[in-house]
Amino acid sequence: MRKLTAVIITLVFCSISSGFSQPAFSAADMKCEYLVNPLGVDTPKPRFTWCLNDSRPGARQTAYRILVDIDSIALSTGKGSIWNTGWVKSDEQLAIFSGDELKAFTKYFWRVDVTDQRKKKSTVGKIASFETGMMNQKNWQGSWISDTEDIQLKPAPYFRKTFATTKRIKAARAYMAAAGLYELSINGQRVGNHRLDPMYTRFDRRTLYVTYDVTPQLQAGENAIGVLLGNGWYNHQSTAVWNFDKANWRNRPAFCLDLRITYEDGTTETISSGKDWKTSLSPIIFNSIYTAEHYDARLEQPGWNTANFDDSKWRSVIYRSAPSVNVVAQVMHPIRDVEEMAAQGFRQLNDSTYLFDLGRNIAGVSSITVQGAAGTIVKLKHGERLYKNGYVDMSNIDEHYRPTDNTDPFQTDIFILSGRGEETFKPRFNYKGFQYVEVTSSKPITIGKSSLRGYFMHSDVPVAGQVRSSNPVLDKIWHATNNSYLSNLFGYPTDCPQREKNGWTGDAQIAIETGLYSFEGITVYEKWLADHRDEQQPNGVLPSIVPTSGWGYEWGNGPDWTSTIAIIPWNIYLFYGDKKLLVDCYDHIKRYVDHITGISPTGLTTWGLGDWVPVKSKTPVELTSTCYYYADAVILARAAQILGKETDYEKYMALSVKIKDAFNAKYLNRETGIYGDGVQTALSVPLYWGLVPENLKSKVAANLAKRVEADNYYLDVGLLGQKAILSALSENDYAAIAYKVAAQETYPSWGWWIRNGATTLYENWNIAASRDMSLNHIMFGEIGAWLYKGIGGIKPDPAQPGFKNILLKPHFVEELSQFEASHNGPYGKIVSSWKRTADGISYTVTVPANSTATLYLPVINGLQVQLNGKTIAATTMQLQAGEFLFEWKHR
Numbered sequence: 001m002r003k004l005t006a007v008i009i010t011l012v013f014c015s016i017s018s019g020f021s022q023p024a025f026s027a028a029d030m031k032c033e034y035l036v037n038p039l040g041v042d043t044p045k046p047r048f049t050w051c052l053n054d055s056r057p058g059a060r061q062t063a064y065r066i067l068v069d070i071d072s073i074a075l076s077t078g079k080g081s082i083w084n085t086g087w088v089k090s091d092e093q094l095a096i097f098s099g100d101e102l103k104a105f106t107k108y109f110w111r112v113d114v115t116d117q118r119k120k121k122s123t124v125g126k127i128a129s130f131e132t133g134m135m136n137q138k139n140w141q142g143s144w145i146s147d148t149e150d151i152q153l154k155p156a157p158y159f160r161k162t163f164a165t166t167k168r169i170k171a172a173r174a175y176m177a178a179a180g181l182y183e184l185s186i187n188g189q190r191v192g193n194h195r196l197d198p199m200y201t202r203f204d205r206r207t208l209y210v211t212y213d214v215t216p217q218l219q220a221g222e223n224a225i226g227v228l229l230g231n232g233w234y235n236h237q238s239t240a241v242w243n244f245d246k247a248n249w250r251n252r253p254a255f256c257l258d259l260r261i262t263y264e265d266g267t268t269e270t271i272s273s274g275k276d277w278k279t280s281l282s283p284i285i286f287n288s289i290y291t292a293e294h295y296d297a298r299l300e301q302p303g304w305n306t307a308n309f310d311d312s313k314w315r316s317v318i319y320r321s322a323p324s325v326n327v328v329a330q331v332m333h334p335i336r337d338v339e340e341m342a343a344q345g346f347r348q349l350n351d352s353t354y355l356f357d358l359g360r361n362i363a364g365v366s367s368i369t370v371q372g373a374a375g376t377i378v379k380l381k382h383g384e385r386l387y388k389n390g391y392v393d394m395s396n397i398d399e400h401y402r403p404t405d406n407t408d409p410f411q412t413d414i415f416i417l418s419g420r421g422e423e424t425f426k427p428r429f430n431y432k433g434f435q436y437v438e439v440t441s442s443k444p445i446t447i448g449k450s451s452l453r454g455y456f457m458h459s460d461v462p463v464a465g466q467v468r469s470s471n472p473v474l475d476k477i478w479h480a481t482n483n484s485y486l487s488n489l490f491g492y493p494t495d496c497p498q499r500e501k502n503g504w505t506g507d508a509q510i511a512i513e514t515g516l517y518s519f520e521g522i523t524v525y526e527k528w529l530a531d532h533r534d535e536q537q538p539n540g541v542l543p544s545i546v547p548t549s550g551w552g553y554e555w556g557n558g559p560d561w562t563s564t565i566a567i568i569p570w571n572i573y574l575f576y577g578d579k580k581l582l583v584d585c586y587d588h589i590k591r592y593v594d595h596i597t598g599i600s601p602t603g604l605t606t607w608g609l610g611d612w613v614p615v616k617s618k619t620p621v622e623l624t625s626t627c628y629y630y631a632d633a634v635i636l637a638r639a640a641q642i643l644g645k646e647t648d649y650e651k652y653m654a655l656s657v658k659i660k661d662a663f664n665a666k667y668l669n670r671e672t673g674i675y676g677d678g679v680q681t682a683l684s685v686p687l688y689w690g691l692v693p694e695n696l697k698s699k700v701a702a703n704l705a706k707r708v709e710a711d712n713y714y715l716d717v718g719l720l721g722q723k724a725i726l727s728a729l730s731e732n733d734y735a736a737i738a739y740k741v742a743a744q745e746t747y748p749s750w751g752w753w754i755r756n757g758a759t760t761l762y763e764n765w766n767i768a769a770s771r772d773m774s775l776n777h778i779m780f781g782e783i784g785a786w787l788y789k790g791i792g793g794i795k796p797d798p799a800q801p802g803f804k805n806i807l808l809k810p811h812f813v814e815e816l817s818q819f820e821a822s823h824n825g826p827y828g829k830i831v832s833s834w835k836r837t838a839d840g841i842s843y844t845v846t847v848p849a850n851s852t853a854t855l856y857l858p859v860i861n862g863l864q865v866q867l868n869g870k871t872i873a874a875t876t877m878q879l880q881a882g883e884f885l886f887e888w889k890h891r
Contacts, residue, residue, distance in 0.1 A: 025054035025849075026125035027064075027112035029828075033130070033331050034522050040133035040175070040211025042329035044102055047580070048095045050112050051828050052849040053125070057882035059849035060117040063089045068099055072109040072127055082108060087115070091850055093826060094578060094802075104135035105173070105260060105268075133175060133211050133329045140175075140327070142272035145317040146254035147279040151235055153252065156284035156429070159227040159317065161277045162307050165220060168264040172218050175260065177209035179323040180253025181230035181289070181429045186217035188224075188306040194334040195457055196289075196429070199491030199527060200233045202534040202547045203323045204249040208330035214259065225271065226305025229253040230287045230429025234323070236549070238288040239402045242502065247549035254320040256327075278314035280304070284428065290501060291401070291408050292382075293427035297418035298374060332459075332523035335490055337364070339456040346449035349390055349438075356437040356452045360759040361776050363487035363497030364457035366413075366437050367426035372445035374419025379441075382411040382434035384498065384775040392438040396773040397499040411498060417445075431457050433487065433498030433776045435759075458486040464824045465518040467787045470817040474743055474787070477750045481784035484761040485515050488778045492528045492547070496763065496774040502545040503528065504779075506561035506609065510723050511778045512568050513785035516575045517794075517823055525568055529581055532565050533588050540588075540595030558608030559628035560621075560720055565592050566635040573642075576826055577802020582639045589636050590648070596629050597655065603662030605629050612779070613772050614718035615748045615765050617679035623667055624681065624720045627689045630659045634690070638798075660691050668692075673699030680707055681721030687732065688724030701732035713740040715748050715765065723782045730790040735811035738790055742783055743815060750783055792821025792832040797854065802826045806853040808879075810834060812841055812860070812888075827851040841888040845879065853879040863888040 029051040032038055052061050065087050067080030074081065083099025102108070109129045114122045134140060147157040174191060176184055178198055184191040191212050198208035231237060235253055236244035259271040280301065286294040303309045344359030356366075361384055368380060383392035398410045411432045415425040437452055467478045488494040493511065495504040508528075515521045531547045542565060544556030566589045569581040596605055608625035611618065633656040640648035663686070667675045673696055676682035683704040686692050692700050708729070717725055729738035745751035748765035756767055763777035789795045793810035796803050803825035810832055818835035828848025835842055840863050847853045855877045857865055865872050866887045 024123045025052065025056070025059065025114070025116055026122040027051070027114050028053035028125060030110070030112060030126065030128040032110070032128065034520070035331065035333070037129045038331055039131045039173070039213060040209070040329045041130050041331055042133050042135055044135070045097045046130060047578070048097065048110065048112070049826060050093050051826070052093070052114060054116065054849040058117060058880045060881065061091050061093065061114045061850045062117060062119060063087045063115040064092075064095070065113045066095055066110060067113075068097070068108055068110045070106060070108055072129075075109045075111055075127055076124065093850065102132050102135065104132055104139050107131040131211070134209070134327075137325075137327055140256065140258060141270050142256045142258045143274045144254050144256045144320045144322050145273050145275075145277060146229075146252050146320045147315070147317060149252050149318070149320070151250055151252055152237070154237065154286045155281040156231075156287055157229050157253070158280045158282045158301070158304055159229070159255075159277050160224060160305060160309070160311060160314070161271070162222060162224045163271050164222050165218065165261065167267070169215065169218055170262045170264045172213070172215045172259065172261045174212045174214045175209055175258045176212070176255065177207055177257075177327050178229065178253065178255040179203055179207065179251065180234040180255075181232035182253075182255055183228045183428055184212065185226040185228075185305040186214055186223065187219060188303065189217050191217060193336055195337060196232070196335045196431070196490065198330050199332070200547055201531060203234055205324055205326060205534040206530065207322065207324045207327045209327055210330045218261070222307035224305055224307040224309070225257070225259060227255060227257065228282055228284070228428070229255060230284070232289050232429060233547070233549075236288070236290065237286070238290045238408055239404055240290060241400045241402060242500070242545070242549065242551045244290065244549050249323060251320075251323070254323070256322070275317060275319070277317045278311050279317050280311070280314040286408065287427075287429040288408065289430055291410050291430070292413045292432070293430045294414040295425050296416040297420075297423055297425070298416060300418065330527075332491070332527050333461045333520075334459070335457055336460040337455040337457055338460055338486075341454045341456065343449055343452050343454070347390070352441050353391075354439045354447055355390055355392070356439065356449075358435050358437075358454040361433070361435040361483070361487075362454060362456040363433050363490075363776065364431055364455040365427045366434075367424060367453045367455065368415065368439065369422060369424040369451050370417070370445045370447050371422045372417045372419070372441065373443050374417060376417040376419075376445060377442040378415040378417065378439060378445065379409070380413040380415070381409070381438040381440070382413075382432045383436050383438070384434060386436060392436050396775065397433065397496075399771065400499055426455075431490070431497060433496060433774070456486075457490075459489040459491055459524050461489065461519040461521050461524065463518065464516070464520045465788060466822045467792070467820070469791075469819045471743060471815070473745055473751050473754050476754045478784060478787055480754065480758055480760050481514060481781045482518055483759060484776055484778045484781060485511060485518070485784065487760060487776050489515075489521070489524060491524065492531060493524070493778070495779065496777050498776065499774055503531070503547060504545055504561070505542070505557070505564040506544070506612065506719060507777070507779040509561070509564045509567045510719060511781045512571045513789075514778075514781045516571060517785050517788040522572055522576055522578070525572055526581055529565070529568060529585055533585065536565070536588055536591065540591035542592065556609055559596060559605060559625045559632060560608035560610065562592070563628045563632050565589055566632045570635045570639070574796040574798060574801050575803070577804060579642060583643065586639055586643060589632070589639065593632050593636050593652065593655070596632070600629065603659040604666060611681045611718035611720045613764055614681070614721070615714075615716045617681065617716050619676060619679060619681040619685075619721070623676055624685055626659060626663050627685045627691055630656055630663065630691055631689045633659060663691055664693065668696070670696065673703050675700065678703065678707060680704065680711065680716045680725055681718065683707060684717070684721055684724040684728035687728035697732060701728070701734060704728060705734045705737050708737055708741060713737065714744060715741060719779050722780050726783065726786040726790055730786070730811060735790060736813055738786075739811075739813040739815060742786065750780070788821045788823060791816070791819050793856075794821055794823055794830055794832050803830060804851055806830055806847065806851060808832060808845065808853050809856040810843065810858065812858055825851075839887070839889045843886040843888070845884045845886070847879050847881050847884070849881045851881060855879055857886070860888050862890060864891050
């Protein structure tokens with residue numbers, strides 16, 4: 001303990017002594033609801049977050065002051081008429097608004113002032129903003145409208161309205177709610193760069209609206225608003241095993257729009273959807289979020305969304321009831337075309353068929369530019385792999401599709417040419433999973449390698465992490481993991497972007513840490529957990545896919561899958577230090593755990609799917625599901641303690657003990673330290689989730705290591721086992737063995753996929769499997785998180801979450817000459833980087849301002865540790881903010 005104290009004092013002294021130059025420091029990276037200057041915020045108590053921009057060693061925040069005002073100039077002078085917290089003595093960098101009641105349609109400016117460890121005040125940093133939206137559903141003026149209620153009508157509808165402005169415009173906002181999907185345009189210009197708005201929800205329980213700044217699109221005089229509606233998940237016309245087409249909410253798409261204009265003279269005017277709008281069918285003759293889009297360019301109506309267009313042949317609209325009584329703001333990172341890419345390969349297969357290769361597997365769409373005669377039918381078939389003859393093979397992704405005829409081919413866009421020169425088609429209301437595009441034409445067309453472009457689409461979440469190593473295959477595994485994670489993030493986490501596009505809960509709970517280490521995903525997960533709350537039945541049961549049209553309440557759910565209701569809020573709390581999702585979901589977690597308890601009086605449960613798609617060994621469902629039941633009970637107990645619910649804390653801690661005792665009584669051989677039949681999943685899952693008695697941990701871990709050695713360091717796990725095995729090894733002194741498993745390059749392994757050309761993760765360890773063989777699945781993606789925590793050693797501290805205190809436990813595995821992991825947490829960038837040198841090992845740590853780190857120093861035989869050139873004997877150190885160089889050198 002004396003050694004640890006001495007180290008802390010030395011670092012504090014260095015921090016103070018280096019502060020004579022007093023560089024400027026300030027609040028930075030300011031966000032409201034985890035977004036930069038968001039529009040359309042509906043919550044009456046938004047959250048503010050920031051980082052401390054201070055590069056000095058030992059930098060700390062000792063107090064903060066938040067000012068909120070509607071006048072940015074007043075704010076810059078230190079006034080905050082809406083909210084002035086005064087100086088709050090706190091090192092927290094998350095605050096919840098508690099000022100004057102926020103008004104709808106109002107732009108608020110805010111700033112944060114901070115004091116440092118010497119109680120000096122910061123320089124005035126940037127002023128940020130947020131803008132409220134409707135705030136109350138009573139503020140809507142528009143009506144819900146559509147063109148018909150015929151759910152079988154295939155062409156997508158156009159809507160338009162003209163209006164005139166006679167005064168100088170200061171600002172304009174469009175508030176757009178839809179059942180289905182839409183594209184909004186004003187005066188012929190598409191509004192924004194979002195794709196597939198609004199996000200998928202349980203439409204009859206929650207409907208989302210999006211706010212846009214449309215000031216630049218408006219003009220003096222005549223203006224025109226155009227709306228194009230797509231089916232999305234609301235009116236699913238394709239048929240598959242999940243019965244999307246039988247959803248009880250299903251109807252023809254509809255929308256409600258308010259365009260609110262603020263004039264320079266201070267007056268406002270709202271142009272709304274209503275009976276004065278007109279409608280016509282568009283050239284999109286079919287659209288399915290699940291399969292594809294069909295477009296007949298001969299039906300185009302040039303200028304349909306401009307003021308001078310003649311709409312005398314257009315029809316009147318009809319009123320529709322709102323899809324739900326809960327219309328709320330979509331405040332989250334939107335889906336975008338994040339990356340555009342050219343085809344890497346092109347060849348002609350026959351006189352009318354061409355193959356394009358993007359060079360990598362993605363989720364998204366393709367666009368094509370060709371020239372040909374009017375009426376020429378161009379089909380674009382998208383797939384992940386090829387037959388030996390070079391044609392696209394869809395047999396791995398169309399197995400759950402149940403077409404009723406041949407008019408809706410799977411993942412196949414259809415483009416009918418107008419014959420008016422060079423023409424371009426790109427789907428608006430669909431996305432696919434693919435690497436290859438097979439293009440066929442009914443007549444000759446002008447086409448070449450540059451004719452096709454690919455667009456990688458996903459929720460545009462900011463990057464939060466990076467991994468680099470001396471092993472190129474390991475780096476490719478990390479990149480492939482991220483590609484699959486993003487390919488399966490479309491306003492909710494999915495399993496695959498082609499065959500299903502379902503929000504499978506099991507895949508998402510497996511990948512939560514992988515996602516949070518590499519990306520700022522909180523806005524997507526908060527939305528998705530609201531979907532969970534919408535879907536949960538009164539008895540606590542959740543469906544296996546969320547959202548759902550009704551499928552999944554009787555198959556595929558259970559603790560090993562639907563523990564998302566507990567696991568995801570808990571991980572958000574760990575990574576962000578934000579309790580909101582725990583608060584919002586607490587009663588739902590409780591209801592869920594109580595349901596499992598009600599059907600599992602012994603403390604053991606057989607409810608679940610088990611270790612899905614294992615290599616060979618099968619572990620009892622009761623073993624794995626009971627581990628998840630235990631995890632749920634522990635999370636619930638911890639959440640109760642955090643939220644001050646002591647009675648619940650005691651109740652659910654007692655429940656967790658009951659589950660643990662029952663589990664070990666049945667499955668643990670205390671003499672041998674073996675669980676079940678001793679296979680990898682049976683040993684690693686209890687270790688990972690904490691059911692192993694403390695005095696037997698080392699024995700069980702040793703047995704797991706022996707089992708892996710006996711399996712020649714190959715995986716013998718399915719979905720649940722791969723979540724656990726690497727961490728179960730590395731957290732119990734077997735990081736070297738865990739690395740050997742992670743770095744394997746022959747079957748069965750992640751590296752085997754990479755060696756066979758994978759750019760995303762697969763659904764099956766066996767690449768020759770006849771089923772369960774999507775080539776873009778995230779369910780085996782735990783390795784992405786493990787590289788951060790198992791090799792880089794970066795973990796959040798549950799006692800000081802949000803990386804307020806970082807747990808650092810790096811592992812210098814022999815097969816790597818260097819490794820670096822970095823993560824941008826709520827307090828800034830964390831770096832854990834090591835490399836082998838001629839003298840030993842050099843390890844660099846970066847601890848961001850206003851945070852600390854507990855560093856567990858590896859003990860290496862024959863090497864002594866030095867910090868900044870001075871030998872130290874401690875094996876555990878408490879680091880303050882700063883950069884540190886540790887070296888292991890020969891004695």
